[in-house]
Amino acid sequence: MTTTLYPRALRRVIEADLAVYPVVALLGARQVGKSTLGREIAADRGMPVRTLDDRDVRAQALADPEGLLADMNGGGFIDEAQRAPGLFLALKALVDRDQRPGQFLLSGSNQPTMSQAVGDSLLGRAAYRTLRPLTLNEQRLSEEHDGWDALFAATDDDALTRLASRAQASGALDWRDVVTTGGFPRVLAQPLAQRRRLLDDYVEVYSNRDVRELLAINSSERFEQLFRLLAARTGQELNVNGLASALGVDARTVRRWIDALARSFLVETIPAWSRNASQRVIKSPKLYLADVALALAAAREAVPTGFHLETLVVGDALVWRDMQPGRAAHHWRTQSQQEVDLILEWHGRLVPIEIKAGNRVDASDARHLRTFLQLHAESTRAVLLSGDPDLRMLPSNVLAAPWWAVL
Secondary structure, three states: OOOOOOOOOOHHHHHHHHHOOEEEEOOOOOOOOHHHHHHHHHHHHHHOOOOOOOHHHHHHHHHHHHHHHOOOOOEEEEEHHHHOOOHHHHHHHHHHHHHOOEEEEEEEEOHHHHHEEEEEEEOOOOOEEEEEOOOOOHHHOOOOOOOHHHOOOOOHHHHHHHHHHHHHHHHHOOOHHOOOOOOOOHHHOOOHHHHHHHHHHHHEEEEEEEEHHHHOOOOOOOHHHHHHHHHHHEEEEEHHHHHHHHHOOOOHHHHHHHHHHHHHOOOOEEEEEOOOOOOOOEOOEEEEEEEEHHHHHHHOOOOOOOHHHHHHHHHHHHHHHHOOOOEEEEEEEEEEOOOOEEEEEEEEEEEEEEOOOOOOOOHHHHHHHHHHHOOOOOOOEEEEEEEOOOOOOEOOOEEEEEHOOOO
């Protein structure tokens, strides 16, 4: 087995952060590639590397964190940093004396512990960045992530030209193949027949080991059931009361467990969009699993659906969102059942996006997009993504494009 070193779009963001902040914390779910990316950045910057997976290093970090930092000669990459809680206070004291940017890059696998420790000790001194599973473009060995930018192009002709170039470079793809692959580097390194087993193991390990560290649950059976229920409902509105009823637990417990999954970067919620109090909109968020192949495995589903294509597309859009400040992602649904899967916001402009699994779309598939355009003047173009390879403008400023032209 060989492991490919994939380029990561987040790398340039982290390097920019290191030019501004004394400390940068690299967060994300287990096995998304945090350690690999951290080591690559450290090697290029000539930074020493320490991992608290090493017993001797961990012993020093626990007994003498100040000494460990001093041995690193003013900076470096520390992996599994959450294993030594005292390390964060030592880092705070160090950077309070020396505010030079780019001193330390941190990562860790127990993300709730890591996030809280960095937030409590290094508030205002550290940047926090989330590494997500590999995007399709990263799997193509490109760290560029500009497909979503094209949707905000000044003119329709410019948007069409840029998307046509990307579509040609990609070639037509079957979304069913892509969603069953997912984006965990270790899973991608395995033969196709072994990938599902690794994803099943991922669910088991998180539900039966990690969750005990996060929630002190004596029996993890119901938590695992929640994880699998959420996986089966990826891309759908979050109904806490319905989940609580299905599990036989109270709604407060379900919220606490979902929060733990979110803080472990295994699920993400997308808020509802509304700036007009007169609109009767549904305000529930939509929930997505962080990795679409993990969603299939955790739900024990063999055949992907349109919700899995939507999960793939939204996950890619979230990587784009995180690349620059001021970007946002929402969904929209009214009580009269008009809905748009994804609303992207950038520079005061909105782009509503509908995602269809079919291989042929027409103007009738864009009726809710047209409604959204009519209601929101800051949205001048809508986008219909599908398996239809015909890139074109539909009536009323709706751009139809194959999904692989954007991802």
